[in-house]
């Protein structure tokens with residue numbers, strides 16, 4: 001079943017000082033099936049964050065449309081948009097985006113508080129999530145008192161606690177050491193095995209090799225796609241690395 005569809009997404013930024021407008025996305029179309037784990041890769045400035053922000057409803061395209069479960073995001077406005085985002089999407093960012101004055105527990109529960117979930121249900125949902133992420137002992141700590149890996153696992157807990165249709169991750173391993181990155185990627189694998197759909201923007205071939213499909217973006221356009229199929233993660237990693245070196249070739253030849 002198709003979960004997400006992006007149709008001919010274009011984004012043009014008008015620069016403030018009257019400079020030339022910047023075309024960040026030049027017609028991007030793709031879809032994601034429910035239960036897929038998809039990575040998006042591309043060089044710096046290729047349009048990855050712009051695309052993710054549009055899929056996250058944090059920004060609007062200049063033209064084109066995004067559908068989640070067949071519903072056009074264009075049609076959701078104002079207050080409904082915040083509720084839609086909170087209920088249907090989970091976010092994991094490079095810099096964690098935790099609230100410093102909230103404990104780990106309150107950070108995780110925040111989306112449920114905002115959607116007025118009863119206290120007993122919040123506690124019920126919290127327990128299995130924090131147990132599976134190994135952060136139960138940290139619930140009363142503040143973000144400043146925990147490691148980067150623990151912060152990211154807190155952010156994952158906050159993302160999954162609403163049982164979102166789709167988790168959007170923007171460079172989720174970008175600020176983590178290799179051990180914490182590996183831990184996070186194993187968590188993503190496990191979530192995906194449990195049926196969670198994930199879409200991740202990353203510079204890391206290792207992170208991308210955990211996905212089942214990798215989309216490559218260049219100059220605001222999707223230009224190649226790799227599917228893992230039955231291949232091992234190592235073989236997929238080697239293919240991704242080889243594709244990336246071709247993607248950065250100057251002659252513009254497609255994969």
Ligand SMILES: Nc1ncnc2c1ncn2[C@@H]1O[C@H](COP(=O)(O)OP(=O)(O)OP(=O)(O)O)[C@@H](O)[C@H]1O
Pocket residue numbers: 013014015022023024042043044045046047048049050051
């Ligand atoms: N708010 C903005 N105003 C003007 N131009 C922008 C704005 N945001 C991004 N751009 C431009 O759009 C293009 C795509 O940027 P984007 O941040 O989406 O790339 P990216 O692939 O995510 O890069 P990186 O990997 O470095 O984060 C770049 O040329 C960038 O300079």
